[in-house]
Amino acid sequence: MSASPVGLPQSSPPVAFLRTFFVGGVIAYRALFNWIRPSIYIPTMLGGPLFQILFFSYLGRFSGLRDDTFFVVGNAVQVCSMSSIYGATMTLANERYFGTLASLLATPANRAALFLGRTFPVIANGLFVSVFGFAVGAVFLDFDLAASALPSLAIVVLITVVSCTGFGMLLGAIGLRMRDVFFVSNLAYFVMLLFCGVNVPLEELPGWMQAIGRSLPLTHGIAAAREIASGGSLAGVSGLVRAEALVGAIYAAGAYGLFRFFETSSRRSASLENF
Amino acid sequence: MTVAHGLRVVRTGWLVSMKELTHSSFFVLVSILQPVIFATIAFFMVEAGGRSGTLLYTALGAGLMGIWSATLFGSGGLIQWERYQGTLELLVAAPAGLVFVLLGSTLATSSIGIYAIGATLLWGSIFFGVPLDVAHPLLFVIAIPVTILGLGLLGLVLATTFVLYRHANALSNLLEYPVWLVTGLLVPVSLLPGWVAPIGWFLAPTWGIKAIRTAALGGDPLPAIGATLALSALYLGLGAIAIKQFERLSRERATLALT
Numbered sequence: 001m002s003a004s005p006v007g008l009p010q011s012s013p014p015v016a017f018l019r020t021f022f023v024g025g026v027i028a029y030r031a032l033f034n035w036i037r038p039s040i041y042i043p044t045m046l047g048g049p050l051f052q053i054l055f056f057s058y059l060g061r062f063s064g065l066r067d068d069t070f071f072v073v074g075n076a077v078q079v080c081s082m083s084s085i086y087g088a089t090m091t092l093a094n095e096r097y098f099g100t101l102a103s104l105l106a107t108p109a110n111r112a113a114l115f116l117g118r119t120f121p122v123i124a125n126g127l128f129v130s131v132f133g134f135a136v137g138a139v140f141l142d143f144d145l146a147a148s149a150l151p152s153l154a155i156v157v158l159i160t161v162v163s164c165t166g167f168g169m170l171l172g173a174i175g176l177r178m179r180d181v182f183f184v185s186n187l188a189y190f191v192m193l194l195f196c197g198v199n200v201p202l203e204e205l206p207g208w209m210q211a212i213g214r215s216l217p218l219t220h221g222i223a224a225a226r227e228i229a230s231g232g233s234l235a236g237v238s239g240l241v242r243a244e245a246l247v248g249a250i251y252a253a254g255a256y257g258l259f260r261f262f263e264t265s266s267r268r269s270a271s272l273e274n275f
Numbered sequence: 276m277t278v279a280h281g282l283r284v285v286r287t288g289w290l291v292s293m294k295e296l297t298h299s300s301f302f303v304l305v306s307i308l309q310p311v312i313f314a315t316i317a318f319f320m321v322e323a324g325g326r327s328g329t330l331l332y333t334a335l336g337a338g339l340m341g342i343w344s345a346t347l348f349g350s351g352g353l354i355q356w357e358r359y360q361g362t363l364e365l366l367v368a369a370p371a372g373l374v375f376v377l378l379g380s381t382l383a384t385s386s387i388g389i390y391a392i393g394a395t396l397l398w399g400s401i402f403f404g405v406p407l408d409v410a411h412p413l414l415f416v417i418a419i420p421v422t423i424l425g426l427g428l429l430g431l432v433l434a435t436t437f438v439l440y441r442h443a444n445a446l447s448n449l450l451e452y453p454v455w456l457v458t459g460l461l462v463p464v465s466l467l468p469g470w471v472a473p474i475g476w477f478l479a480p481t482w483g484i485k486a487i488r489t490a491a492l493g494g495d496p497l498p499a500i501g502a503t504l505a506l507s508a509l510y511l512g513l514g515a516i517a518i519k520q521f522e523r524l525s526r527e528r529a530t531l532a533l534t
Contacts, residue, residue, distance in 0.1 A: 040442045043449035051452030058462045059317065063324030183300040190312045200319040 017113045024109065025117030032094045033087075045129055049079035053136050056199050066201070072143040073229050074198040076133030077222045080126035080161045081168070081189050084217075087122040088168025089185040092259065093175025101176070102272050105263055115256055119165050126161040145229055152234040153225060159241055160221025163248025167217045169255035176262040197222055217251065220244035281375040288379020289386070296349065296387045305348060310341030310391040311398045317461055318403045331406055334399035335491060336460040339484050341391020342426055343460070344451055349384025350430030351447040353377065354438045354521075364531055367522060374431075374518045378511075381430030385423045392419065415490035418500055422483030425503040429479045431514035435521055460484055479506050 057071040095101040104114070134153075137143035145153070171188060175181030193199065195209055196218040202210050213219045224240035234241070266272040296302045314337035321329050354377075357363040366376050399405030409415045437443040456462060457471050458480040464472045475481040486499035525531040 039440075040445040043442075043445040047449035048452070051449070051456065055452045055456050055462070058456065058466055059320060060324075062462045062466055063317075063320040063326055065320050065324035180300055183304060186301075186304055187308060190309055194312050194316050199316050200323065204319055204323040 013110075017110050020109045020113035021117035022120075024114060025120050028091065028118045029121035031100075032091060032098070045082055045125070046132055049075070049082060049129055049133050050136050052079060053133055054140060057137075057141050060199070068137065068142040069144075069229055070201075070226065071199060072134070072137030072141055073226050074222050076130055076137060077157060077160055077225050078192060078196065078198045078218055079133045080130040080157070081164055081192060081218070082129050083122050083126035084161055084164035085168040085171065085185050085189050085192075086182075087125060088119065088165045089172040089175055089181060091118040091122060092169065092172030093181045096176055096273055099273060105267075105272065111260060111263070112256065115169070115259055119162075119169060122168070123158075123161050123165050126165065127158060130157050130161060146231070149228050149231070152228045152237075155234060156221060156224045156228060156237065156241060156244075159245050159248070160218060160225070163217040163221060163244050163251070166248040166250075166252030166255060170251045170258065173255045173258035173262065176259065176266070192216060192218055195219070214243075215247065217244065217247050220247065281372060284371040284375040285379040285382070288376055289383045290379075292380040292383030293386060296345075296383060302345060302349065302387055306341050306345045306387050306390045307394045309344060310337050310395050313337050313340055314395040314399060315402075318399060318405075322403070330399060330403055331491060332488060333461065334395045334405045335392070335487055336484060338392030338395040339388075339422070339480055339487065340455050340460050341395070342385055342388025342423065343454055343458075343480055345388040345391070346381070346385045346426045346430040347433065347450055347454070348444075348447050349387070350381040350427075350434045351437045351450075352443045353380055353384075353430075353434040355443045358532060361532075367525075367531060373522055374515045377434055377518065378427075378431055378514075381434055382424070382427035384430050385427035388426070389419070389423065409491045410493040411490045411496065414496045414500070415487065418483070418486040418490045418496050421500050421503050421507075422479070422487060425479030425483050425507045425510070428507045428510035428514065432510050432517065435514055435517035438521060454478060454480060457481075458484065477506070479503055479510070482506060 053072060053075045056075050057068050060066055060068065060071040095104055107114075134143075134145070138145065167188070168185070171181060171185050174184065178184065195205070195213040196216055197205075197213060198218070202213055202219065202223070205213065220240040220243040224237035224244065227237045227240070228234070314334055317333045317337055318330060321333055354363065357366060367373055369376065396405065396407060400407050437446055440446050456467065457464065457475040458478050459475065460480060464475055464481075482499045482502040486496045486503055488494075489499060490496040
């Protein structure tokens, strides 16, 4: 512990980093999502995914395309975007909407810790929504999962949620400048339903749509989750998992770069909270 | 206030709301982009699943899904939205009956959905070869506004009942998919558990899509058009009663402006 220029005790850099990362992340989440309560959370984060999974599974039965497992796995993984896209967008963009962005960026806090720390509650929430989605499939639809597949599936889903959160953070960073970023995050949610092989097998899409799909998070993760649900091993899908992690890392790096760029350029042009 | 005056208020409210909605990026998303994306997913699914004869069926269903979404989000949060803007008191205090004021807006939310049907048909026709041959053109042209009327009046009921729930948006998020399902917009209700169908009988989209589909694909759309109109009358009655209650209670308890 050393003294700061104004005489306040100052933590060593690693401790300060971790404190900003964990404590700052949790406090930011509690502050930005103070409006979340069961009467909002249950219909939106659980009710919406529940009926989305039922809708596409029954549409799958009508179309005769694939069995319930295909749609349950695809949608159960995709519904993590409720948190990973919308939530992650809000963790950055809402600082601007709530008028707290200037105060936040006036602090000397490590930007990487500040940026990454707020992803953790989002990831935990996305994971919970996905687990709920799989439970919906098991209870209401013809979806069975061998207990031995659970650990591998959990790892794949976790990596997919993290990857998708990277993409959500990119949208959030864009929200530091864009007037209506929630239009983009809503659109992204629907685009991912179409392009990421959630309900339409990737090979059924035209080549250019497959290429876009492969450059988005979820696509490789969903493919890996389907392999595991049908009896595959984690080792057998390691290529897909690595690809999903790589896609997520690229989006996360882009998000952080954009976040720093907007911070710097907003200071220069005095346009931090302008709309 | 005469009915003629009331209808003039409805027309003006409808026009103003239509202008507002067409300038809202959210409603552009809900009434054009979202239906096109869902239609595309459904087109790929039915084609890959070997049900390519159902493309027009699918395009119409996806279009009506857009009308429902626009009505649900627009009407469901209508009173709440007026509250946030601070205009609810003005609307209630206006000499025109509140039912006429709200009706113009709820009809606008379903009318904006016309873009959804247009968009899914056009998109389907250009990119998926959806045939646009309509079996009964005149009845098709009648079935669409009747359906929009039915959904607009259902919107009136939503507007006045959702107000009881503090978080109308969350309720809207919840009700989008289930109504798509129980009203058979894309998935035939016969595939769902038997207890689901009776729920759909009380919802205008069930009869609206039946009217539009039979007018387009063949069959007699008149019973479904009649059912949609009958439900519309029921919704109008329910909505009017609910608005009276809402207005009376909010005046008595002085809670009109409270969110």
